[in-house]
Amino acid sequence: MWIERKVLAQEIPAAAALDTRQLCEVLAALGFPVDGVAALEGTEALDVDITANRGDAMSHRGIARELAAKLQQPLAPIATGTVSEGAALVPVRLEAEACPIYATAVLALGEGITPEAVQSFLRALEASPKRLPAVDASNELLLRYGHPTHAFDADAIHGAVTVRWAKAAETLVTLDGVTRTLTERDLVIADEAGPIALAGVMGGDRTKVTEATRRVLLESAWFEPKVVRATARRHSLHTDASHRFGRGADPAMARVARDLLVARLQAWCQAKLIGAWTSGAVPAPAAPVNLDLTLLARVAGEAVPLEAAQEALARLGCTVTVAGDRLCVAPPTWRHDLAIAEDLAEEVLRLRGYEHIPSVLPPMEGPPEHLAPAYLLRQRVARRLAQLGFHQTVTYGFISPEADALFAPPDNPAAGRTLANPLGYEYSVLRASLLPSLKATAEQNLRQGSRQIKLFELAPTYRSTPAGPREQMALAAVWGGVLGGEDYLSPARAVLEADLAGLARDLDLPGLPTVHRLAEGLFGFEVELDALPRPQDRIIPVFRPFSRFPSVERDLSLLVDLGQSYADLHQAMAAALPAESLLELRCVDVFRHKSLPEGQQAWLLRMRFQAERTLVGDEVDGWVSAALAAAESLGAKLRA
Amino acid sequence: MDQLLPPEIVEAGQTFPAALAACGDLDALLRLKGAFVGREASHATRLMELLKTAPKEQKRELGAAINGLKQQWEEGLKVRQAELEAAKRKLGALAASWDPALPPPQPPRGALHPLNRLMDRLVDVFRPMGFHVEEGPEVETEAHNFDGLNIPEDHPAKASSDTFYLAAHPELLLRTHTSPVQVRTLLRVAPDLAARGGIRFLAPGRVYRKDEIDPTHSPMFHQVEGMLVGHGIGMQHLKGTLEYALRALFGPDTEIRLRPSYFPFVEPGCEVDVSCPLCGAKGCRVCKGSGWVEILGAGLIHPNVLTYAGIDPHEWSGWAFGMGVERMAMMLSQTPDLRLFFENDQRFLKAMGGLD
Ligand SMILES: [Zn+2]
Secondary structure (H helix, E strand, C coil): CEEEHHHHHHHCHHHHHCCHHHHHHHHHHCCCCEEEEEEECCEEEEEECCCCCCHHHCCHHHHHHHHHHHHCCCCCCCCCCCCCCCCCCCCEEECCCCCCEEEEEEEECCCCCCCHHHHHHHHHCCCCCCCCHHHHHHHHHHHHHCCCCEEEEHHHCCCCEEEEECCCCCEEEECCCCEEECCCCCEEEEECCEEEEECCCEEECCCCCCCCCCEEEEEEEECCHHHHHHHHHHCCCCCHHHHHHHHCCCCCHHHHHHHHHHHHHHHHHCCEEEEEEEEECCCCCCCCEEEEHHHHHHHHCCCCCHHHHHHHHHHCCCEEEEECCEEEEECCCCCCCCCCHHHHHHHHHHHHCHHHCCCCCCCCCCCCCCCCHHHHHHHHHHHHHHHCCCEECCCCCEECHHHHHCCCCCCCCHHHHEECCCCCHHHCEECCCCHHHHHHHHHHHHHCCCCEEEEEEEEEEEECCCCCCEEEEEEEEEEEEEECCCCCCCCCEECCHHHHHHHHHHCCCCCCCCCEEEECCEEEEEEEHHHCCCCCCCCCCCCCCCCCCCCEEEEEEEEEECCCCHHHHHHHHHHHCCCCCEEEEEEEEEECCCCCCCCEEEEEEEEEECCCCCCCHHHHHHHHHHHHHHHHHCCCEECC | CHHHCCHHHHHHHHHHHHHHHHCCCHHHHHHHHHHHHCCCCCHHHHHHHHHHHCCHHHHHHHHHHHHHHHHHHHHHHHHHHHHHHHHHHHHHHHHHCCCCCCCCCCCCCCEECHHHHHHHHHHHHHHHHCCEECCCCCEEEHHHHCHHHCCCCCCHHHCCCCCCEECCCCCEEECCCCCHHHHHHHHHHHHHHHHHCCEEEEEEEEEECCCCCECCECCEEEEEEEEEEECCCCHHHHHHHHHHHHHHHHCCCCCEEEEEECCCCEEEEEEEEEECCCCCCCCCCCCCCCCEEEEEEEEEECHHHHHHCCCCCCCCEEEEEEEEHHHHHHHHHCCCCCCHHHHCCHHHHHHHCECC
16 A cells, blocks of 8 residues: 555654655564655655555554554544534434444535645545545545545435345446446445445445535445455455455544544535434444463563563553453454454564564474475486486476367366366366476477477376366476487487387386377377385395306397387297396397398397306307297297 | 619619608508518519629629618618508507597486475475475365465455366365465374474475466466474574574575564464575665565464364464465576476576586
């Protein structure tokens, strides 16, 4: 909220002596940081940030009260004229508990406009003056004292005024010209012809004050914050009045604000008071709150003398009585946020200044807990992938239905993962897979000229279940573009599916995940993180003896059909070899060339043997022959 | 003397030094060697035959001349061979030599995302004080996201204009902060809180709010929540912990400042400023000249939050804080646009991320 310095100084003269920086510091220390300062003609306005719990501070008077308490300086008295109340000119009936007090007055307006000083005050606060004294005075009062009031055209009101719940489907055209269809939970001011205002939110068009208005009926009431908040939200109608009533106005200000409004109209346009009266009464205050010194000392980090706490709370307007080692505190009528002892402790600390809070490390009361295995696993996998040259991405958890459909399995329908109120269609489904996002990110990078793209993401994916989307932490990696060719030793080649398979093996994935061809030369896979082996409990594995005899290596070059399954061949050959001596059997080269018989390729199979003795040539030759025979049984031939 | 020798040999002898010099490699030298001193059909063998048939009185003189010639040739060949061999060795050495200025093969280098890196660092900072990591789902219930945190039934954050809800499950939403992890964790540990000796943890994670995407807003972002519950915990413990952590993060000269503020789930509440780590609190663009930057919101856990979880607020108390990871990352890196963190341009990731 904008606070104009000259008007602030009218409420607390001591504030005039502070320079802007000092004032901002004091306000920040009180919990009201200043977001900006606007230089105006002959003055300044501060953009003060007021938290939602402090409706009482949303005015010059409110901020002045805070400063007065902190600086221990007096507030200027509120200059109310003397309005003597009489009999009600119009019956005012309060039919809902949500409006316990309704102060009003009827005045005949005379000649005159809003004084220039008030107009410029309103302009400084970005509230454009209407030049109608009744309207401008109400706005000025709100900004200055924080109490919303309203002026009706008294001659437009038919009969008695009632504060009541709206009837279902009743309508009201508000001041902004919008026709509002009301519900039974909207509190309205009504005359005998229907609603004339949404209580605490906005007046009605039918009874609004215009240039032609001769007599006004003033309203200065108090409305239940919850009711005002609900109505403002229901009608998306957030006004200066609804903000203040919604956060809790001061019921004791109802009569005072009415008097101030009357005095302004009398002064600005020679208005004549015809009558003033009040229906209802200021509601009974909430029960006092106890603050015991033990709690205060615990919160503050050190003992605070009873008198100091009592004095601080009294400065904030609380009525404080001492009962042993506790204070019994009745908050002032403008504070609705002091409900428990901790609230009061905060107030004592706030006035002392948070800078006085000591700094202490909390003692350990129990042993520290371990980091969860799932968390450690993610850390380990992320670091390994980064070491292997992959870049971790962070992409949105929601994607478009089309992108989602690319990799969502049929048993995971998008309907159970769709947002009711997405930012847009393209962000409407909680993704079943990370691959659509990684594919889009990789393609974008390749378009921008990346030679090689290596990305991974660790994030939850979602599965539709009757109970709602179930999250499963997933790992996805994509790899594409050109590998190598960027130095004099590494030849260039395209990234291939086999590279992803190698990556999967490096990560110790159990088995090979499906490697997707995401685009030309771009591949990826995705696994549930639970599929990855957990870090071993054992720091160092159990020792397993290994042979100190030399190993023997033999190669077999085989001609096989292009469609030959390597797994089958490997299995057949391995079965023919002595398991206890076979160290390794692997294909170390694949040769495909037009010089080979059509439809065939050459595989170079390497076997390594080792035993607890020196292997002799004949023995190994026999094994190799057996392996060859096994390969031949599958149609392979020894390559000449 | 020369008149004793055949003229073609005399001529060959005269061209020998030039021929020797013209030998560019060992093969050429070998051929020259064969022509002059080879065992068959060389100048040397022809001279030896000449010597055999020479008149007896000439033999002595001719012999001396032939020997002189042969010696001269052999000497020349030997020297040249040594030269050529040295040159070859030198080339060989050069061929095997390594120019360290040539760009070497680069081991691959990837990076953790800067936001993850920052969250990991925060965990590292709090770990020595006995904090572990708690996590919770991103799809949450209203109860965990709002009710358990003392957020009133009619709080504006609950509106569909602020919070994403699931179409098929109106009671489910995308968590708007990491605070529901507080609720889940407290509910879980409440039964044996005394045996544990309280609890202290961090909850890093992704959260969602219905904000349009622009340079300072994102519908998804990250928070790190911290919480500690123990006996007799007050604002001094919050201050002490944050002072330790923020000094570990930003350097030992870092100062912190608490200012009163309001969050429904804490009482008292505060904002925490840190002396500007970029200018050493002298005043710069990032701290808008003030020397302070706002870094997190915190406070003592509201008794209603403890009560909701089944923890007696008369016995236990604690503090909690919540920190915006993107905000801190942008402040530290002075990245001008929040969207860069979610675009995942490999150049940005390479420059901003790392492996630690
Ligand atoms: Zn700075």
